[in-house]
Amino acid sequence: xxxxxxxxxxxxxxxxxxxxxxxxxxxxxxxxxxxxxxxxxxxxxxxxxxxxxxxxxxxxxxxxxxxxxxxxxxxxxxxxxxxxxxxxxxxxxxxxxxxxxxxxxxxxxxxxxxxxxxxxxxxxxxxxxxxxxxxxxxxxxxxxxxxxxxxxxxxxxxxxxxxxxxxxxxxxxxxxxxxxxxxxxxxxxxxxxxxxxxxxxxxxxxxxxxxxxxxxxxxxxxxxxxxxxxxxxxxxxxxxxxxxxxxxxxxxxxxxx
Ligand SMILES: [Zn+2]
Numbered sequence: 230x231x232x233x234x235x236x237x238x239x240x241x242x243x244x245x246x247x248x249x250x251x252x253x254x255x256x257x258x259x260x261x262x263x264x265x266x267x268x269x270x271x272x273x274x275x276x277x278x279x280x281x282x283x284x285x286x287x288x289x290x291x292x293x294x295x296x297x298x299x300x301x302x303x304x305x306x307x308x309x310x311x312x313x314x315x316x317x318x319x320x321x322x323x324x325x326x327x328x329x330x331x332x333x334x335x336x337x338x339x340x341x342x343x344x345x346x347x348x349x350x351x352x353x354x355x356x357x358x359x360x361x362x363x364x365x366x367x368x369x370x371x372x373x374x375x376x377x378x379x380x381x382x383x384x385x386x387x388x389x390x391x392x393x394x395x396x397x398x399x400x401x402x403x404x405x406x407x408x409x410x411x412x413x414x415x416x417x418x419x420x421x422x423x424x425x426x427x428x429x430x431x432x433x434x435x436x437x438x439x440x441x442x443x444x445x446x447x448x449x450x451x452x453x454x455x456x457x458x459x460x461x462x463x464x465x466x467x468x469x470x471x472x473x474x475x476x477x478x479x480x481x482x483x484x485x486x
Contacts (some may be wrong), residue, residue: 239385259362263291280308296391297374300334319376372416386426410456
């Protein structure tokens with residue numbers, strides 16, 4: 230079994246990073262060996278390794294959180310137990326609505342998962358995850374995906390940003406909505422209000438407070454340019470799929486003008 234790359238980023242908060250898409254999983258220790266597990270990912274082997282790591286550290290998931298309804302953030306395995314998994318109400322609705330496409334995505338890109346456990350999320354009522362552990366405040370918005378819920382841990386200043394504020398991916402607005410750039414800016418504004426000392430992006434590398442603010446500024450600069458229909462060079466435009474998404478966003482902005 231692979232030993233996952235796991236690092237403690239704040240007291241009682243660990244981040245595991247999978248090789249595929251540099252995807253992060255966040256583990257937050259609660260009371261009595263319970264933990265909150267955010268976005269466990271990506272491959273069957275990654276999840277098995279994660280379950281092994283948790284067992285070795287005497288941690289057992291008592292709650293799960295899915296930051297947003299994209300297939301790589303809706304995974305689970307039997308070895309992780311049967312804790313309730315939550316997401317925002319809008320994310321739960323989107324996951325149900327788009328189930329066929331999500332299953333297609335996971336089957337094509339990370340085959341072998343137990344699909345009876347896939348995307349089984351319950352709508353969270355309220356603004357905080359109700360679990361026996363440190364406060365976990367949900368910051369819900371519609372940037373990138375419907376009902377995207379970042380999680381802020383005020384006790385440690387950790388912001389689990391989901392697919393925002395990445396150092397390896399440009400902002401990826403949800404182009405299926407009426408106002409993708411406005412909604413993205415709004416979501417980013419909400420995150421920027423958090424007094425984050427540690428930033429955990431869904432894909433990419435963990436950063437500190439100044440790095441968080443640098444990424445917010447870089448994302449705003451990117452959005453301003455693209456929303457205005459202006460091409461921009463961004464150091465994150467390295468991979469072909471990102472350049473394709475960038476071109477799609479630009480075309481969308483230009484068509485709207
Ligand atoms: Zn995503």
